[in-house]
Amino acid sequence: AFAGADVEQLPLLELDGFLPDLDAVDADTWERAAIVWINFPNNPTGAVAPLDFLAKLAKLSREHDFLVAADEAYTELWFDEPPHSALEARSEGNVAVFNTLSKRSSMTGYRSGFVAAERELIDALKQFRPSVGTAPQEFVQRASIVAWNDEAHVERTREIYRRKRDVLLTVLRRKGIRVAGSVATMYLWLDVPGEQSSEQFAARLLEHGLIVSPGSFFGAAGEGYWRMALVPTEDECRRAAAILDEVL
Known part of the structure; x- marks a missing residue:
């Protein structure tokens, strides 16, 4: 929205397993899409995305030339089985995964995380990031190293x-x-x-x-x-x- 784009929202319905109904999106919308943002494991539903859903969305991203941006802040907070990550479908399309220490390590105030994507996208992000923010303080970076290395x-x-x-x-x-x-x-x-x-x-x-x-x-x-x-x-x-x- 800040870039002047139109935002199309897809409801997460229980009958669909709290997944967006990809088949309900018309061809024109797919062609206009630049980014499809997903959040699984999901807040607020606590639902997870199966691998076949992630692979299907990734294939659509390649077909229609958009980016799948996957917010996976909760990916390490699960009860019975670990959830799938969109990174598992990265070979199928254009995928970027965002993760953070906020949930897995309860370090919300540190504002520390990472983006995993193809080198071309990461290079562009490295050029863009200094224009909209600052580097984390040294103590935050040191604490983050410790947290990421401890399971x-x-x-x-x-x-x-x-x-x-x-x-x-x-x-x-x-x-x-x-x-x-x-x-x-x-x-x-x-x-x-x-x-x-x-x-x-x-x-x-x-x-x-x-x-x-x-x-x-x-x-x-x-x-x-x-x-x-x-x-x-x-x-x-x-x-x-x-x-x-x-x-x-």
Whole structure:
């Protein structure tokens, strides 16, 4: 939008596995496309993209000469199986993957990450980047080197999120709250019970001290869902579970 381009949004619907429906895009739109931006594992749904979807999109990028820009900030936060990366489909088309320490290492304030793509794109990015920002401070770069070279803390982080997820899911399932997506990231994407809107339901929980995100805050396709973030402590998640047990 900043470059004067038109932005076309594709809804992420549960019936499609919270994947954009590539077949619903008409030929003219594909021909006009410059960048297709995807985010998997996805915030807010917690859904992941299968490899065949990533390969199909990559092939379309080669056919219509656009770039697949894959935001993979949550790619190392998963519960059962590691998700696929768009890098696995890089031989099929034009793919750039963006990753960060913000989620895997809980280093949000460091604003440190990387882009993986073909050399031609990286060379162009290296020329562009100094015009719109500055290099990270030396202490950030040194801390980033340590974080990228250590996988033990990432495994511990996954286990902590898994325990908090289990605490909440035990109550939510007992209360009949349907879980949608939620196989990765630090979020639970849940069905709103009854006939109330997602905002009404979130407001009801807020009255009891629980802060959740109404699905409508993420766009029209999010209505009917609500998002819980697994970022509080384990003790706080247990308190939240107890409140849900009383309220639902």
